[in-house]
Amino acid sequence: MGKADFGIDPEVIARLAGEIKGLVEAGVQIGLVIGGGNIFRGAGLAEAGIDRVTGDHMGMLATVMNALAMQDALERVGVPARVMSSLSIHEVCEDYIRRRAVRHLEKGRVVVLAAGTGNPFFTTDSAASLRAVEIGAELLIKATKVKGVYSADPLKNPDAEFYPRLSYHQALVQNLKVMDATAIVLCRDNKIPLRVMNINEPGALMRLLRGEDIGSLVESGD
Numbered sequence: 001m002g003k004a005d006f007g008i009d010p011e012v013i014a015r016l017a018g019e020i021k022g023l024v025e026a027g028v029q030i031g032l033v034i035g036g037g038n039i040f041r042g043a044g045l046a047e048a049g050i051d052r053v054t055g056d057h058m059g060m061l062a063t064v065m066n067a068l069a070m071q072d073a074l075e076r077v078g079v080p081a082r083v084m085s086s087l088s089i090h091e092v093c094e095d096y097i098r099r100r101a102v103r104h105l106e107k108g109r110v111v112v113l114a115a116g117t118g119n120p121f122f123t124t125d126s127a128a129s130l131r132a133v134e135i136g137a138e139l140l141i142k143a144t145k146v147k148g149v150y151s152a153d154p155l156k157n158p159d160a161e162f163y164p165r166l167s168y169h170q171a172l173v174q175n176l177k178v179m180d181a182t183a184i185v186l187c188r189d190n191k192i193p194l195r196v197m198n199i200n201e202p203g204a205l206m207r208l209l210r211g212e213d214i215g216s217l218v219e220s221g222d
Contacts, residue, residue, distance in 0.1 A: 001038035008038065008069050017073035019205050020110060024079050026209060029105040031135055033113045033128040034070060036062025056120035060087055063124070067114035068092060074110055081110040086118030086127070098134045105135065125179035129186035140192050141208075142179060143199035148216030149178050163216050168194075171218055178218060187218070194218040 002009025023030060039062035045055030067083045074081040082104050083093035094100070096113060104111050116127040125142070132140040146153075149171070150160040163176070168188035171178045178184060178196055187194050197204055197215030208214040 006038055008066065010073075013069055013073040014076075015202070016199070017070070017077050017079065019203070020074060021077050021079045022206050023209060024108065024110060026206075028209060029108075031101065031105065031111045031113055031131060031137065032067075032070065033124060033131055034063050034067045035124040036060070036064075036066055038062075039065060053120040057087075060115040060118070063116060064089060064093065064114045067112045071112050074112075079110055080108065081112055083112045083114055086113075086115040101131075102135055111135075123180050123183065125183035126186070129179070129183040129192070132192050133186055133190045137192060140187060140194050141205075142194060142196040144196060145198060145200055147198050148196045149176055149218065151176070153177075164213065165217050165219075167220060168218060178216075184218070188220065191220060 001007065002012040020030060020032075036059050040055075040059045045058060046052040050058075064083070064085055064087070067085070071081045071083045084096040084101055084104075085093045086096050088095050093114065096115075096118075101111050101113070113127070113131050116122055116124055117130055128140060128142070131137075146155065147162060149163045149166060151163070151174075152160040154160045154162075163170075166176070168184050170176070171184055172181060178194070179187075184194075186192075195208065195215055195217055197208065199205075204214050
C-alpha cells in the first residue's frame with residue numbers, strides 16, 4: 001500500500017522483490033504468505049454489515065491480487081515465483097498442494113501463498129503459521145510496520161516497552177498482539193521461532209540473514 005490509503009504501490013513491491021532476490025541468491029528458500037488488507041479486510045467488511053463469510057472470501061480474493069502483483073515484481077527482477085492459492089482459481093494461479101510447494105522451493109522458486117487457509121474466520125497470521133509448519137520452515141518472519149513486539153501500540157503510545165526477546169507463553173498471556181492466538185499456538189506447538197520485524201526498513205531482511213539481531217524473537221522458554 002505504501003503511503004496511499006489503499007491499493008498496491010509499485011515502488012513498495014519492487015523494493016521488496018529486490019530484497020527477496022538477494023535472499024534467494026544467498027540460497028534461502030522463501031515462502032511468502034500474502035495478506036489483502038490494503039484492498040479488503042473481511043472483518044472490517046463484517047463490521048459494516050456484510051456477511052462475515054462473504055467478507056472473508058472477498059478478503060481472500062484480495063490476497064490473490066496482491067500475490068499476483070508480487071509474482072510479477074519478482075519475475076521482473078529475474079526471480080522465478082509461483083502463486084499458490086487455497087482457493088481454486090486455475091486460470092491465474094496454482095492450487096496450494098504442500099508437496100508441490102516444497103518442490104518449488106527445492107527448485108529455487110519463491111512460493112507466494114495466497115487466500116489464507118481457504119476458510120473464513122482464519123487470519124493471514126494463522127495461514128502463515130500453518131504453511132510454515134506444513135513446509136517445515138526454519139523461521140517464520142512476521143513482516144510489520146513497527147520495529148517488533150511492544151507492550152502496546154508504539155504508534156499510539158510512545159512509552160510502550162519494546163521486547164527484543166519473549167516466549168510464546170508471554171505473548172499469549174500478556175495478549176501482546178504479536179499474531180492472533182491460533183498462529184502463536186501453532187508456532188509454539190511445532191517449535192518454529194517467530195521473528196517480528198519492520199519490513200519497511202531497507203536491507204533488514206539481509207541483515208537478519210547475516211545474523212544481526214533484527215526486531216523481536218519469539219520462541220520457547222521463559
